[in-house]
Amino acid sequence: MTRRCLATVLLILLAAPPISAASAGAATDPSAFIDQLGRRALEALNTNLAPEVRRAHFRELFRQNFDAPRIARFVLGRYWQLASDAERREFLTLFEDYVVFAYSSRLSEYSGEVFRVGGSRADGDAVIVASEIVRPGGNPPLKVDWRLVGESGGLKIADVVVDGISMAVTQRSEFAAVIQRNGGQVEGLLTAMREKTAGAGH
Amino acid sequence: MEWEKARKALLAVIATALLASGGGCAGQPGERTIAEDGESDNDPAETVNRAIFEANLAVDHAVLRPIAKTYSEQVPAEVRQGVHNVVKNLKEPAVAVNDLLQGNSQHAWQSVERLAVNTTVGGAGAIDVAANWGLPRHEADFGQTLGVWGVGEGPFVELPLLGPSNLRDAVGTAVDFAFDPLTYVGGAAATAVGAGRSGAEVVDTRTAHLKDLDELERNSVDYYAALRSVYRQHRTSEIQTAKALEQPKEGRVDISLPEPSP
Numbered sequence: 001m002t003r004r005c006l007a008t009v010l011l012i013l014l015a016a017p018p019i020s021a022a023s024a025g026a027a028t029d030p031s032a033f034i035d036q037l038g039r040r041a042l043e044a045l046n047t048n049l050a051p052e053v054r055r056a057h058f059r060e061l062f063r064q065n066f067d068a069p070r071i072a073r074f075v076l077g078r079y080w081q082l083a084s085d086a087e088r089r090e091f092l093t094l095f096e097d098y099v100v101f102a103y104s105s106r107l108s109e110y111s112g113e114v115f116r117v118g119g120s121r122a123d124g125d126a127v128i129v130a131s132e133i134v135r136p137g138g139n140p141p142l143k144v145d146w147r148l149v150g151e152s153g154g155l156k157i158a159d160v161v162v163d164g165i166s167m168a169v170t171q172r173s174e175f176a177a178v179i180q181r182n183g184g185q186v187e188g189l190l191t192a193m194r195e196k197t198a199g200a201g202h
Numbered sequence: 203m204e205w206e207k208a209r210k211a212l213l214a215v216i217a218t219a220l221l222a223s224g225g226g227c228a229g230q231p232g233e234r235t236i237a238e239d240g241e242s243d244n245d246p247a248e249t250v251n252r253a254i255f256e257a258n259l260a261v262d263h264a265v266l267r268p269i270a271k272t273y274s275e276q277v278p279a280e281v282r283q284g285v286h287n288v289v290k291n292l293k294e295p296a297v298a299v300n301d302l303l304q305g306n307s308q309h310a311w312q313s314v315e316r317l318a319v320n321t322t323v324g325g326a327g328a329i330d331v332a333a334n335w336g337l338p339r340h341e342a343d344f345g346q347t348l349g350v351w352g353v354g355e356g357p358f359v360e361l362p363l364l365g366p367s368n369l370r371d372a373v374g375t376a377v378d379f380a381f382d383p384l385t386y387v388g389g390a391a392a393t394a395v396g397a398g399r400s401g402a403e404v405v406d407t408r409t410a411h412l413k414d415l416d417e418l419e420r421n422s423v424d425y426y427a428a429l430r431s432v433y434r435q436h437r438t439s440e441i442q443t444a445k446a447l448e449q450p451k452e453g454r455v456d457i458s459l460p461e462p463s464p
Contacts, residue, residue, distance in 0.1 A: 102421040140338065164439025170431045173243060177427030192423040 030127040030148050033155050035117040037065070058104040059096065067149055067156035068096055074158075075172045076186075079179050083186045090190055097197040116141075125149065126158060243430065244358055244368075251360035255426050258365060262408075270408040282409065284328040289403045290339060291320050291327030296381040300342035304350045305448045312337050342444065344381070345374025349441035350448065358430055366433040 062068065072095040073080050076088075083091065118130035127148045132141040147159040159168040175189055182188020245251060273282070294317035301310035316332040316339065324331040333339060348370050349355070356369025367375065422428040 163436070164443075165432055165435045169435060170428060173431035174422060174424050174427045177243070177424045181424075189423070196421070196423055 030120040030129050030146075030155060031117055033148065034129045034131060034146050055100055055104050059100045062096065062099060065157055067158050068092070068099075070149065070156075070158055071095075071168055074168050075175055077172050077176055079176070079184075079186050079189075082184075087186045087190065091186070091193075094190060094193040094197065098193050101197045120148075123147070127155075243427070244355065244434070245430065246357050247359070251358060252426055254360040254362055255429075258360065258363060259425075261363065266404070266408050267412075269405055270412050273405055274409045274412055282406075284325075285402055286406050286410075287320070287324070287330045288327040289399065289406050290330075291317060291324075292399060293341075294320075296344075296378055297340070297342045299381050300344055300347045303344075303347045304342065304444055306342075306444070309340060309342070309447060312340075313342075341440075343371075343374055344377040345371030345437070346440055346444055348374055349437065350444050355434065355437065358434070360426075366429050368434070368437070371437065 069092060072092050075095065076083065076091060080088065114134040116132045116134065118132065120127050120129045122128075129146040129148060131144045131146065133144060134141045143163055145161040146157055147161070148155045149158045150156045159166055161167070178189045178192050179186055294313045298310045298313035298317075301307070301313060316337050319332040319335065319337070320327050320330060323329075330339065345367075353370050355371070359367045359369055359372050361367050361372060364375070418428055418432075419425050
């Protein structure tokens, strides 16, 4: 449920054309930010894209709308301090590859689900925007919370929480386990990520 | 078939063993969120858990997943939905009891109404009529009740065949068997129905998560760790939601029926 529905929501984002500087400046409200992306994505959703094209769009949208360095630092957790500069740099690159690989592979399963944006609330230095994905078959809607950071003109996504499950926390837990099983070496994680993303096409 | 009773006994043994070994089930004051926990995975028995996980995965690949795949591909969606509804309907009594224990009498009453409506009008539970009547389904189990009462999750436990759990929830699952009327009704017919119901529940649950788990297994660099994190966060979120619904207690469980509107 977690990655599949996140992929569904991210498909909505990836199908949207890049937000121009003008419209980004106009979207000062966090809810409007998510809502605008969602609307544009839904309009563009009918096009049938090839997997490589989808992944390329996904990567572009991830770069534009997610605070990748911040997420990567959080996800590496306490091991960020222990990693060398070279390891940190490589992790940042591999992390983007890994996100594109792990989350875009389900995009072909997308089937018209309605995306509804709710209100926003403050949480420390971030803003959380609530949204829902209405699923067919009488199942309860999926709750998706978007954690936004940054200035109103330059809002970026720092985490996505699907039905109470944070993508960043899950990823951090997983990566930490890999590092621990490799004797505390970050290189072990980098190897695993390289193997996973090899041949994913980037 | 003694499967129900054997499963219950197995869980009781595990739960007792873990409690006896001082698994730290000392009722921590309130649930701590994963974020507050720092980066602890709360998995002191990780080596054993991983071994059980590998065994579970082998059984899943060999038996359960193929069944679920065939079930989802061959059986029509309406039939599968009907099975799902029947399985959930049979759980409503346990849900209602746990709602009361959590101090949520309105939710408990809703479960009772759902059971009554769906069993009669909904073809012995096959159709979720109650949902269309403004009575949506919700879930509650004893592990969640313990959590609402302030019992901390305890160490992570990978249960044989049953999958990810923790000390508190494993105890909860054992207690839930006690709430199950079918556990007490003896005789061949009841055990046959019980076994059938268990089988249906297992296939139904596995099918519901077929695509998501496939994807997670394929994409994760550590499937065990990913599932562990997902399970912990899911339970914490469920308990926080249930706590928010708790009605103020006055030292006793108050069962109040909704008053008729004027």
